[in-house]
Amino acid sequence: MLQKKTKYAIKALLALAREYKENKPMKISVIAEKEAIPRKFLEAIMLELRHHGLVGSKMGSTGGYYLIKHPEEIMLSNVIRLTGGPIALLPCVSLNFYEPCIECLNEEICGLRNVILEVREASIKILSKTSLKDILFRENKLSKKTKALKTMK
Amino acid sequence: MLQKKTKYAIKALLALAREYKENKPMKISVIAEKEAIPRKFLEAIMLELRHHGLVGSKMGSTGGYYLIKHPEEIMLSNVIRLTGGPIALLPCVSLNFYEPCIECLNEEICGLRNVILEVREASIKILSKTSLKDILFRENKLSKKTKALKTMK
DNA sequence: AAATATACTACTATATTAGTAGGAATTAAA
DNA sequence: TTTAATTCCTACTAATATAGTAGTATATTT
Ligand code: FES
Ligand code: FES
Numbered sequence: 016m017l018q019k020k021t022k023y024a025i026k027a028l029l030a031l032a033r034e035y036k037e038n039k040p041m042k043i044s045v046i047a048e049k050e051a052i053p054r055k056f057l058e059a060i061m062l063e064l065r066h067h068g069l070v071g072s073k074m075g076s077t078g079g080y081y082l083i084k085h086p087e088e089i090m091l092s093n094v095i096r097l098t099g100g101p102i103a104l105l106p107c108v109s110l111n112f113y114e115p116c117i118e119c120l121n122e123e124i125c126g127l128r129n130v131i132l133e134v135r136e137a138s139i140k141i142l143s144k145t146s147l148k149d150i151l152f153r154e155n156k157l158s159k160k161t162k163a164l165k166t167m168k
Numbered sequence: 169m170l171q172k173k174t175k176y177a178i179k180a181l182l183a184l185a186r187e188y189k190e191n192k193p194m195k196i197s198v199i200a201e202k203e204a205i206p207r208k209f210l211e212a213i214m215l216e217l218r219h220h221g222l223v224g225s226k227m228g229s230t231g232g233y234y235l236i237k238h239p240e241e242i243m244l245s246n247v248i249r250l251t252g253g254p255i256a257l258l259p260c261v262s263l264n265f266y267e268p269c270i271e272c273l274n275e276e277i278c279g280l281r282n283v284i285l286e287v288r289e290a291s292i293k294i295l296s297k298t299s300l301k302d303i304l305f306r307e308n309k310l311s312k313k314t315k316a317l318k319t320m321k
Numbered sequence: 322a323a324a325t326a327t328a329c330t331a332c333t334a335t336a337t338t339a340g341t342a343g344g345a346a347t348t349a350a351a
Numbered sequence: 352t353t354t355a356a357t358t359c360c361t362a363c364t365a366a367t368a369t370a371g372t373a374g375t376a377t378a379t380t381t
Contacts, residue, residue, distance in 0.1 A: 075348025126307035154279035228379025
């Protein structure tokens, strides 16, 4: 499971992406309210995202956060990894959180690892081609669909 | 990430599967040593697997555990779920550990959920078609392959 | 009866996650 | 230049989950 931190980060970035054209900073308090994220916690998360170069910030009374890259350049796999979420199901197949399996003497011939590797590849394939923009696009598509369904009733 | 408990469970079941033809019980102490699993912990895990009907047991001096189903009938997705490991990356897309996302007012139009759903489906697809027997088969294939590579040198 | 297994309950220790408190530094506007 | 509003940063705390252990009861074979 992804941590809440990761989920909050994604939602916060989506909030920024929705108003990206203007590229003016959005306040933490605004993001927090829009996305229902604990304010202080979000503060810590945004700071971390800035340290990783995903967002920029402006201090002072007209300050806030803004995306540094374009919404179509920020991939889900990226955000997950930056916020500390391993995608792999086992440490022995994780690129960024690798640890050997002490019980398995030989990784190369481990059948379990081999399957889990396949799962990771399938997951990464999706997550690394899905950008913030793609998610917003899905949002639109989904809300149109449900609206259409409702009028049909 | 999968819990150690889940990984241990899979490895223990694989140990039973390797000698399945005989279908005679294998002692916890033997499994624990073969797979390098803490003995007492494995005891608790095997007990749980038995309660879930995956293995049977025999008490007494010639006792131990044995598979109840055939190795090709026990799917990885099954073991993961029984030992408490959610496969989904978010609770809102988990079949067995479902919880609504309080911050997302409407699940149906949540773009993030939509992507994570796809990831889950891709993972399940692999995990639910891979049985213990399949893993053993991979083991064989992999060890033949690495052997061949070594002789080439 | 002795030896040897599993069955079961109830802990403990450790690590991780989620979140908070409080103040320093910065900026803009009055 | 003061004030208000914001991010920046360090250092906590609380809650939860994971990993693993202890000890004893119960069953089975010899
Ligand atoms: S090497 Fe990781 S499960 Fe075997
Ligand atoms: S409903 Fe779960 S992330 Fe939106």
